[in-house]
Amino acid sequence: MANKLHELLAVEQDRKNKANQAVSETLQIFSKKDVIFDGMNKRYVAMEADSEIIPDESKEMASTVKDKLISTLEIFATGIDAHLSKEETNSANIAKAELIIENQSFGTFSATSLLALETHFNKTKELYQTIPVLDQAKKWSYDPQRAIYRTDEEVKFRSIKRPKVIVKYEATKEHPAQTELLYLDFQVGKYETTYFSGKITQVQKNTLIRRIDALLEAVKIARSKANNVEVTNMRVAQNLFNFINKDIF
Helix, strand or coil, X not given: CCCCHHHHHHHHHHHHHHHHHHHHHHHHHHHHCHHHHEEEEEEEEECCCCCXXXXXXXXXXXXXXXXXXXXXXXXXXXXXXXXXXXHHHXXXXXXXXXXXXXXXXXXXXXXXXXXXXXXXXXXXXXXXXXXXXXXXXXXXXXXXXXXXXEECCEEEEEEEEEEEEEEEECCXXXXXCEEEEEEEEEEEEEEEEEEEECCECHXXXXXXXXXXHHHHHHHHHHHHHHCCCCCCCCCCHHHHHHHHHCCCC
């Protein structure tokens, strides 16, 4: 971080631009490209000696929600800190208020910094609201070794139709046997599929958004307190206009 205000101003906009770009890209991935967080292994097991050989299938996860979110927030935090550093530098020695979220203090900020925080974390809430969650139609369990979720092995049988002659009436001395050709389903193999996911549960997502809401509420309370000061009434504008207009108007 820069030590002088002019140094900070030189890099602030670039950091904010990079932060906005990172958030926009992650929003796009969370809302439209969340398949990158899912994977699976699918194995075919033949149930007959001369059954058709079907190759296994697999899909690797490209990332996890946690990894993508953390990398984005690192960039976003740099932009927020640059913005707040400028606001606090420009707001030295003016009214401030302590930001307390669920009994935890996060420091003292000026009203302008708190307004900036509210703006940034409204955008953060929008990002978190797009976090993709686990498919609730599947039963997931957490794999602590890989820090992802997985399902138990899902089994689906593969069937093919084969002709089979059914004897409807046995042959007698007077009549030949009556038969019918039917095509019946025969199980010849099974698919064993395990699904993996780097997404999070709906409960976890709800918890994250609740914390952001608590943060935003605390910011609004602190901003109200920071603004609760006596106004310093200034009377300088008319004098400045008089300087501009003198001898002409």
